[in-house]
Amino acid sequence: xxxxxxxxxxxxxxxxxxxxxxxxxxxxxxxxxxxxxxxxxxxxxxxxxxxxxxxxxxxxxxxxxxxxxxxxxxxxxxxxxxxxxxxxxxxxxxxxxxxxxxxxxxxxxxxxxxxxxxxxxxxxxxxxxxxxxxxxxxxxxxxxxxxxxxxxxxxxxxxxxxxxxxxxxxxxxxxxxxxxxxxxxxxxxxxxxxxxxxxxxxxxxxxxxxxxxxxxxxxxxxxxxxxxxxxxxxxxxxxxxxxxxxxxxxxxxxxxxxxxxxxxxxxxxxxxxxxxxxxxxxxxxxxxxxxxxxxxxxxxxxxxxxxxxxxxxxxxxxxxxxxxxxxxxxxxx
Amino acid sequence: xxxxxxxxxxxxxxxxxxxxxxxxxxxxxxxxxxxxxxxxxxxxxxxxxxxxxxxxxxxxxxxxxxxxxxxxxxxxxxxxxxxxxxxxxxxxxxxxxxxxxxxxxxxxxxxxxxxxxxxxxxxxxxxxxxxxxxxxxxxxxxxxxxxxxxxxxxxxxxxxxxxxxxxxxxxxxxxxxxxxxxxxxxxxxxxx
Numbered sequence: 001x002x003x004x005x006x007x008x009x010x011x012x013x014x015x016x017x018x019x020x021x022x023x024x025x026x027x028x029x030x031x032x033x034x035x036x037x038x039x040x041x042x043x044x045x046x047x048x049x050x051x052x053x054x055x056x057x058x059x060x061x062x063x064x065x066x067x068x069x070x071x072x073x074x075x076x077x078x079x080x081x082x083x084x085x086x087x088x089x090x091x092x093x094x095x096x097x098x099x100x101x102x103x104x105x106x107x108x109x110x111x112x113x114x115x116x117x118x119x120x121x122x123x124x125x126x127x128x129x130x131x132x133x134x135x136x137x138x139x140x141x142x143x144x145x146x147x148x149x150x151x152x153x154x155x156x157x158x159x160x161x162x163x164x165x166x167x168x169x170x171x172x173x174x175x176x177x178x179x180x181x182x183x184x185x186x187x188x189x190x191x192x193x194x195x196x197x198x199x200x201x202x203x204x205x206x207x208x209x210x211x212x213x214x215x216x217x218x219x220x221x222x223x224x225x226x227x228x229x230x231x232x233x234x235x236x237x238x239x240x241x242x243x244x245x246x247x248x249x250x251x252x253x254x255x256x257x258x259x260x261x262x263x264x265x266x267x268x269x270x271x272x273x274x275x276x277x278x279x280x281x282x283x284x285x286x287x288x289x290x291x292x293x294x295x296x297x298x299x300x301x302x303x304x305x306x307x308x309x310x311x312x313x314x315x316x317x318x319x320x321x322x323x324x325x326x327x328x329x330x331x332x333x
Numbered sequence: 334x335x336x337x338x339x340x341x342x343x344x345x346x347x348x349x350x351x352x353x354x355x356x357x358x359x360x361x362x363x364x365x366x367x368x369x370x371x372x373x374x375x376x377x378x379x380x381x382x383x384x385x386x387x388x389x390x391x392x393x394x395x396x397x398x399x400x401x402x403x404x405x406x407x408x409x410x411x412x413x414x415x416x417x418x419x420x421x422x423x424x425x426x427x428x429x430x431x432x433x434x435x436x437x438x439x440x441x442x443x444x445x446x447x448x449x450x451x452x453x454x455x456x457x458x459x460x461x462x463x464x465x466x467x468x469x470x471x472x473x474x475x476x477x478x479x480x481x482x483x484x485x486x487x488x489x490x491x492x493x494x495x496x497x498x499x500x501x502x503x504x505x506x507x508x509x510x511x512x513x514x515x516x517x518x519x520x521x522x523x524x525x
Binding site: 160162294295297298299301302303304 | 358359361362390393394397484487488490491494
């Protein structure tokens, strides 16, 4: 038995470690270009670009009015970002109708800038500028377009968040009864919706780095439970999966909130934008579960009576990757 | 070659807000999306899965394992080699060939199935791995390719194995013939 488990562990490490070790490099944080029409008729432009000890700022924001061709009124260099600010006093050209663009994108680094415009009447516009689409025309968004963007952002966040997806996969592997699985996923959803709203609205504030490390730890816990369950040792997670999913869902909600806090919410439409983002997350989660269930069914059909080590490979793969993320987020961050 | 060939690049650039949580995951997703957004890869993966699913369970299981392993190794080798390859003809030929085998619904000897799976996986592994750019992390990109192959083939195996009703078996064979037809049409378009 021990030898088989060791074999499973070795296979999981061999499968996952190369992937985990290479999950480093450029950190991909977005830049921010914020254009705000102030109450006195002026405009404040703020451009924040991530920098690292080995990578200096290399992007240049532009507006078709030429406002940003002037030297910035202030340049602040922090540990991880350089912030340039401009101030435009009245009389001035209108912001709406101008084109904002970013020069100097390096496609190989997946760079992107989140463009956010807040007009004097409280309406807003949000867009992503990337190497593929480095410019955007500034215009007031209608509420539907704005909400659809937040819906898409939520779906994108879960789709490209392997830690969240692996947690859901672990739940699907652990809870075989369909109705218990529905209950467990629902508990996870309720919990992360709660903390997502609380953190985004500023009711609760938690350090993102710590939360990300604990999210990775939740995966380690789940992987251990998968191994214990395979041995017939039904732990807390196997007995009351909904309760544990509820607890860990609270943590994952803080993780989702970090994305939304990066983007910000449109003034005057906060509840609907928050709801749209959350619905996007749920849609992505449900789509993942629906995609994974038939896959697992086919594999179980093909495997027949799999050997112990083969059954344990998913658990060890999840655990190995999660443990790497824990170390990365605690030690390397 | 296909209208959606830009999708993997888009995947690599879009999820910047997630990349700050799991650094550099975009290369993995670019690899994952590369084969499934190119018709010549996607339909061949489906066809090879259907072919494996038409065989006995043990043969299908070993074919799936073999396919993923060969895809992983050859994509990695091609990525390390780093040379642009023009394999449209062989790729479409594999699509037509495997599609025809599915349409024929033959119970092939296991060795023939494994040979076919190995050849297809090697060809498509090389073609996908050669798309690796210097800016990408090779292991992540190749792991994404292998996962895409695994998922698509597993679905296809499942479809073929669940096709117990007579009409369902015919539907699988028809799917094979359509894949072969698409391959012929694409071949004609490429060589025109």
